[in-house]
Amino acid sequence: MYDRIKGFRDFYPPEMAARREVIDTVEDAAQRYGFREIGTPALEDAAMYADKSGEEILEELYSFEDKGGRDVALTPELTPTVARMVVARQQALSKPIKWVSTRPFWRYEQVQQGRFREFYQTNIDVFGSREPIADAEVLAVAADALDALGLTGEDFEFRVSHRDVLGALLDTFEADVDRRAAIRAVDKRAKVEEAAYIDMLVDAGLGIDQARQFDEVLVAGTDDLGAVREFATSETLDAALDNLEAVLDAAADLGVSEQCNLSLTTARGLDYYTGVVFECFDSTGEVSRAVFGGGRYDDLIESFGGPPTPAVGVAPGHATLGLLCQRAGVWPEESIATDYYVLQVGDTRPVAARIARDLRERGHVVETDLSDRGFGGQLDYADSINSETVVIVGEQDLANDEVTIKDMASGDQTQVPVEAFPGAHDRPTFDDFA
Amino acid sequence: MYDRIKGFRDFYPPEMAARREVIDTVEDAAQRYGFREIGTPALEDAAMYADKSGEEILEELYSFEDKGGRDVALTPELTPTVARMVVARQQALSKPIKWVSTRPFWRYEQVQQGRFREFYQTNIDVFGSREPIADAEVLAVAADALDALGLTGEDFEFRVSHRDVLGALLDTFEADVDRRAAIRAVDKRAKVEEAAYIDMLVDAGLGIDQARQFDEVLVAGTDDLGAVREFATSETLDAALDNLEAVLDAAADLGVSEQCNLSLTTARGLDYYTGVVFECFDSTGEVSRAVFGGGRYDDLIESFGGPPTPAVGVAPGHATLGLLCQRAGVWPEESIATDYYVLQVGDTRPVAARIARDLRERGHVVETDLSDRGFGGQLDYADSINSETVVIVGEQDLANDEVTIKDMASGDQTQVPVEAFPGAHDRPTFDDFA
Numbered sequence: 001m002y003d004r005i006k007g008f009r010d011f012y013p014p015e016m017a018a019r020r021e022v023i024d025t026v027e028d029a030a031q032r033y034g035f036r037e038i039g040t041p042a043l044e045d046a047a048m049y050a051d052k053s054g055e056e057i058l059e060e061l062y063s064f065e066d067k068g069g070r071d072v073a074l075t076p077e078l079t080p081t082v083a084r085m086v087v088a089r090q091q092a093l094s095k096p097i098k099w100v101s102t103r104p105f106w107r108y109e110q111v112q113q114g115r116f117r118e119f120y121q122t123n124i125d126v127f128g129s130r131e132p133i134a135d136a137e138v139l140a141v142a143a144d145a146l147d148a149l150g151l152t153g154e155d156f157e158f159r160v161s162h163r164d165v166l167g168a169l170l171d172t173f174e175a176d177v178d179r180r181a182a183i184r185a186v187d188k189r190a191k192v193e194e195a196a197y198i199d200m201l202v203d204a205g206l207g208i209d210q211a212r213q214f215d216e217v218l219v220a221g222t223d224d225l226g227a228v229r230e231f232a233t234s235e236t237l238d239a240a241l242d243n244l245e246a247v248l249d250a251a252a253d254l255g256v257s258e259q260c261n262l263s264l265t266t267a268r269g270l271d272y273y274t275g276v277v278f279e280c281f282d283s284t285g286e287v288s289r290a291v292f293g294g295g296r297y298d299d300l301i302e303s304f305g306g307p308p309t310p311a312v313g314v315a316p317g318h319a320t321l322g323l324l325c326q327r328a329g330v331w332p333e334e335s336i337a338t339d340y341y342v343l344q345v346g347d348t349r350p351v352a353a354r355i356a357r358d359l360r361e362r363g364h365v366v367e368t369d370l371s372d373r374g375f376g377g378q379l380d381y382a383d384s385i386n387s388e389t390v391v392i393v394g395e396q397d398l399a400n401d402e403v404t405i406k407d408m409a410s411g412d413q414t415q416v417p418v419e420a421f422p423g424a425h426d427r428p429t430f431d432d433f434a
Numbered sequence: 435m436y437d438r439i440k441g442f443r444d445f446y447p448p449e450m451a452a453r454r455e456v457i458d459t460v461e462d463a464a465q466r467y468g469f470r471e472i473g474t475p476a477l478e479d480a481a482m483y484a485d486k487s488g489e490e491i492l493e494e495l496y497s498f499e500d501k502g503g504r505d506v507a508l509t510p511e512l513t514p515t516v517a518r519m520v521v522a523r524q525q526a527l528s529k530p531i532k533w534v535s536t537r538p539f540w541r542y543e544q545v546q547q548g549r550f551r552e553f554y555q556t557n558i559d560v561f562g563s564r565e566p567i568a569d570a571e572v573l574a575v576a577a578d579a580l581d582a583l584g585l586t587g588e589d590f591e592f593r594v595s596h597r598d599v600l601g602a603l604l605d606t607f608e609a610d611v612d613r614r615a616a617i618r619a620v621d622k623r624a625k626v627e628e629a630a631y632i633d634m635l636v637d638a639g640l641g642i643d644q645a646r647q648f649d650e651v652l653v654a655g656t657d658d659l660g661a662v663r664e665f666a667t668s669e670t671l672d673a674a675l676d677n678l679e680a681v682l683d684a685a686a687d688l689g690v691s692e693q694c695n696l697s698l699t700t701a702r703g704l705d706y707y708t709g710v711v712f713e714c715f716d717s718t719g720e721v722s723r724a725v726f727g728g729g730r731y732d733d734l735i736e737s738f739g740g741p742p743t744p745a746v747g748v749a750p751g752h753a754t755l756g757l758l759c760q761r762a763g764v765w766p767e768e769s770i771a772t773d774y775y776v777l778q779v780g781d782t783r784p785v786a787a788r789i790a791r792d793l794r795e796r797g798h799v800v801e802t803d804l805s806d807r808g809f810g811g812q813l814d815y816a817d818s819i820n821s822e823t824v825v826i827v828g829e830q831d832l833a834n835d836e837v838t839i840k841d842m843a844s845g846d847q848t849q850v851p852v853e854a855f856p857g858a859h860d861r862p863t864f865d866d867f868a
Contacts (some may be wrong), residue, residue, distance in 0.1 A: 001739035002482045004475060004516050005506060010519050011473030013533070020471055030792040034801035034819065036770050036775060037454055039445030041552055042508070042538060043496070048436045062477070064498035068544045074508075082435070084436050085444050094818050096804045099447070104476060108501045114709060124498065129804040134763060139803060182443050253787045289819055303436030317737070335498075336470050349567075353687045359576070360466040367468035368532045370563040370571060 007117025014334040019120075019318065021332040022149060026316055027395065028123045030410045033137060035100035035124055041105075044265035046071040046079045050304070061116075072409030074106040078315065079272070079300065080121040086127050086202035087306035088281050097284065102318075114319045121292075125313030130298065132243060135276045136250035138294060138314050141279065143256040145316065150330035153250070153283075156291065158279040159255075159263035162247065163295070164230065164269060169217065170206075172232035177205035186218070186267035212295045225262065236411070238273075238419055247276050274298045287323045292316040314425040339364035339380035339389065339427070345375055346395035351418065355403070358422050383408065389429055391421065405430050441551025447800065448768040453554075453752065455582060456759065456768040457536050460556045460750055463579035467571060469534035469558055474515050478536075480505040482514045486737075487705070496540045496551075509538040511708070513555040514732065514748065520561050521740035529562030536752075548723065555726075559747030561571045562733065566677060569710045570684035572728060572748050576714065577690040584764035587717075589726065592690075594682065594698035594712040597729070598674035599662065604640075605652065606666035611639035620652070629853035652698040659696065674709075681710050693721060710733045710746070721757045726750040773798035773861070775816035779809055780829035785852065789825055789837070792856050812849065817842065823863055825855065839864050 004010060013021060017397035027037070075081055082099060085086045102122040111117060139158060144425045146156055166186060170177045185200035192200075201211035201367055220227035226239055244262075251260050260278075268277040277295030282288075294314030301309035325331040340359050342354035352368060359366045367385060370376050382390050392404035392413075402420055405431035406413035416433045425432055438444060447455060461471070480497045509515055516533060536556040541699055545551060554782045558575055560568045572594060580590055600620060604611045608656035619634035626634075635645035654661035659675055678696075685694050694712075702711040711729030716722075730747030735743035759765040772795050778786040784840060801819060803812050816824050826847075828839035837855055840847035842862035852868045 001521055002479050002514075004522075005477050005479065005500075005504065005516065006502075008475035008477060009473070010475065010522070012523065012527075013470035013472060016471045016473050019473065032797070033800055034799055035445035036773060037450045038447060039443070039450050039453065041442035042540070043442060045436050045437050045439065059501065062498075062500060063494075066439075066496060067493065068440075070439065080436075084438065085446070087435055088438075088444070089446065093446075093816070098801075106476070118477070126804060131528065131804055133802075134804045137802075150569050250783075253783045255791055257788065280745045325847070338468060349684075349687045353689065357689055363466070365466055365468055367532075368567075368571075370565055371561060372565050382526070396798070 001151045005117070005395065005422050007111045009116060010120065013336050018332040018334045018335060021321070022322065023120070023122065025148045027100055027102055027319075028147040029148055030100040030122070030124045030141050031216075032144070033098070033141050038082070038085070038099045038101050040078060040101060042074060043072045044075055044081060044084075045307050046073040048084065049076065050296055052080070058106055060109055062108055064226055076105055076107045078103075078105070078121065079125075079297065079313070082123070082125055082127075083304045083306070083311075084302055086309060089303045089311075090306050093127075096134065097127040098125070099124055099127075100124050114287070114323050116319060121315045122318070122319040123313065123315045124294075125311060127301065127309055127311045129312075130310035132246035133250045133424050134310075135202070135247040135296060135312050136254050136256070138312050139247075139260060139278065140254040140256050142292075142294070142314050142316065143259045145279075146259075149178070151328055155322060155328040156259070156280055156285055156329075157281055158260045158278045158280055159266040160244070160260050160276065161262070161264050161266040162240050162244040162276050163267070163273050164236055164242060164275060165221075165264060166218075168234055168237035168240055169214065169228065172234060173206060173210045175210055176209060180206075180271055182206065182214075183267045184269065186243065186265060187269045189215075189432075196379065198205065207389070222263045225287050230263070230382075243305050244276060258426070267292050268295055272297045272300050278314075280329060282314075283322050284327065286327045287320060291320045291321060291324050291346055324374065336385060337365065338367055338382075338385045338387040340366045341378070341385070341387040341390045342366060342368045343375070343378045343382065343390050343392045344369055345392065348393045348395055348398055351398060351403075352391075352393040355393065355418075355421060359391075362422065364427065394419075405433055407431075439551070440809075441545045443550060443552065447770050450767040451693045451770060452768045456752065456755065457554070457556065460579040461534055461583055464534040464556070464558045464575050467532070467534045467575050467576070469575070470565075471534050472516070472519070472533045473538065473759065474512060474519070476505045476508060476510070478515060480507040482518065483507055483510065485489070486514070494541055494543055495724075496542055503827045510539055510541045512537075512539070512555065513559075513731065513747070514738075516559055516561075517734050517738045517740070517745075520735055520743060521738045524740050524743075527561075528532075530568065531561040532559070533561075534558050535822075548721070548755060549755050552560045554752040555749045556662045556752070557749045559745060561735065563742050563746075564744035566680035568744075569730060569835040570688050570690070570702075572746050573681075573685050573694060573712065574688040574690050576726075576728070576748050576750065576787075577693045580693075580714075583755075583759055585738075585758065585762055587692050588776075589717055589760065589762040590693070590714055591717055592680070592712050592714055593700040594694050594696045594710065595696070595698050595700040596674050596678040596710050597701070597707050598670055598709060599655075599678060599698060602654075602668055602671035603648065603662065603666065606646065606671070607639060607640060607666060608642045609639050609644055614705055616640065617701050618703065620699060621703045623699050623701075631713050631732065649699075655698045656696055657665045662698070662757060678710060693855055702727050702729055706731045712748075714750075716758050716761060718761065721754060723754060725758050727753045746772050769860055770819060772801055772819045772821040775819070775821040775824045776800060776802045777801055777809070777811070777812045777816065777824050777826045779826070779854070782827045782829055782832055785832060785837075786825075786827040789827065789852075789855060796856065796860055798861065827852075832840055839867055841865075 183379035217231045273295040275296030279290035279293040296312040298310040389408040402415045615638035666852045707729040709730030713724035713727040729744040732744040824840040836849040
């Protein structure tokens, strides 16, 4: 007997049915906006990750040397892969490029609630537009997906910020600040003690008073961007604030203003973000980590050797999204559904097979006996797979050219001429013949 | 600039759309028979493969030691994984267990036409039934899937054989035969010179005359199983022949007799098959390898530490299936489809956004401008994404409370009151307003 690997999961049919419903709902929201599905490899050149984030990132990945001596890694995220794909066909692809896909990713990290070593994300990205409407469309897709799942503004909020607001604010301090380190500190703000957070800002180069001042303006600016404009001005800060306001305006036009809240203390951990960033949070705070996040990464394609290509995206992760749905009571029922069970008694297989075939041709889920069971055993099995209707094809009935239609919810049944079933009915039930 | 890894593929939207259509069609065929989707991990304990096939198998896999010192392998096939999952929940799962899933697998092997290092399969398996109807149902699902793809009996055939017919026949020779080696020789029969094939049988323990005799009876038995019964009798041979005939009879009841041809020279390469085996071949011979195959593997679950659990399955591979579809001219068109483009001119975004939202709520694919393009640029873009209908929301029209509906195929257009669009129409087109 073998065990599955820690942090990896098996999904049996009832749970998988619920997961599939959620995945389909999220993908469908993106597809309605014209995002097109792509297919991507599970392995990439390990240098693709090490070059950006340093060799030490490989310790957190499933990286190894393949039989041909290549250093490869199981993809921990999709963004570098789609950047590579955009660069590879940069001439042929018309802009904007709008892509969606759902697949597993892998990281060798600590397993905890909602965090696994194999985890599934739906990635939704726009390449080739730097307009605020592109950021807003990504927010709108995410909001539509959550809405279609049955979640409301009571359940979640998008906290929206802007990397350049943080960066330009930091530049207004007379200090030699490591901007990346300071932004990472902001990203950790809600996860660590205040003193530790201030220490991180000081480590990034701010004086202790500057760190406190910086945090105060982030908090004040979350209520009102005017507070930031009053605190300092610079060309980049003004441009960033204007861009952030334009994105929120465009989001309002797209009908998602209620879900979006300004939050300058939101930073996102990844280094490659450049403009608007946002995170989805559980409004009740029961799912304490960000459910998912996204943002603008205008420099990544160029850093992969492509032409300057602005980009913005979001990537709902299905583990935390599932926790949010469960908390809000909208996780789909974990069960399997069957339209018909065709119950065969005696030497009636050709007729039973014909009926099953006719029902399947109409698109229904139809099971028949594979286990040589008797009447009672088959009825129990039909019940166990939640059959709505059972069609009983028995020798005695057939002698009268009839079959029996049984409604499993009520237990009601009736005989119908075998030639009349399914007849002209698209989805015949007991009621059609009673 | 990074390259993708050899033997791995990127799928851009037009090709992915065609692939998705084929995958959905195959899965849908299985789901109509009540096969339920499962989700499975990409990595497994490497011992799961090495224990069955020897350490040398790991050279053909993407196997490595993870950061925690585990010997792991990227899954080269699904069967060991589903066997592990059946064993893990053997008490809770009601029989028969009918599972389907589509996902990538990985093997470190030579790349050639229709063979990649990352390849996609739809696995369809039944556990817990040893009845011939279960084998027949698996054949019927495969036949229904190919039929739904537009393939006919002119395009493909299933060559059906039985492992125990081969085994029991070998037992009738007075020789010390390595059965696995002999069966592997039969599997190679069509791929090597006749002399090499006979040599392989001799290496497996048959005398040279016995090898020729064995092959003659396989060929004669392919026309008529009676020839096998005449050549030799034994309890296991008779039982195997009876089982093979019962499966073909059941397949006929399920309406797939035309697609199934007896072929005792079909053996399947994998060691774990125990009963009926079959391979799908291109009837024209243009796709020279088997398109896919399947069969019965009654001993695998027990060898994984579970209770005796008969099993039968099939696994269409999407690379060779794609070649067959292309050869037969039924590969789906590689293009993207868009229902509506909402073209916005001037300061009309709130109205354009409302119209786009209403159309998306009706389930349609709707794009709008993300690139601040003018009228002509937007119309070109709408054309490039194959929009069926363009809704033009212009300032002048709006001053008259109208929008323009343009049919992209004909170029015809008409004005309609903005409040009437989309109105009560589920899928409004130019024709609804002309």
